[in-house]
Amino acid sequence: MPKLIATHEVDDVAHWLASSKRDEVFSGVATNLMTYVLPGDSNRVALSMDVADMDALDAMMKSDAGAEAMKHDGVRPSTVVMYVQG
Template sequence: MTTVVAHHDIVKGKNHWLSSPVREERFGPLGVTNIRTFVDPQDPTKVALVMDVADMDALMAAMQEPWMGEAMAADGVAPETLRILLEEKPAGS
């Protein structure tokens, strides 16, 4: 299981993004669990997700599919701002 942080900007507003069911609908079938949402209190157009991903290859392949782009558009995500960070553990731990 890999813990992932994905942060990006949104264009449809914080409440729209927070209330959207699209994340669960699209990520759930990919084995993504424990999705948590975060909003920058100084700039609510900057948001992030933290999630547990069982299969990073499946997630990254899905990110290239047109339906994922449609999901991001529905959520109001500015796709050009998307950054994905992966949990890294120190060597030997």
């Protein structure tokens, strides 16, 4: 099961950290979600997770539910960068 790290910017880090949407939307496709913040930069965050099915993750990210979760959490979609364990 590869590990994935996603970096992105958010509108409000405190709101993003407190949100339960992340767990809801990723629950079917990923485990071991961990959040990270970039000290000194008020908008940059990261998320790591273990992903069993990359196709399912891709479909979720492109779905209406994925888009709604990002909107709810204040994620700036154009800033999302995903790294997959090599």
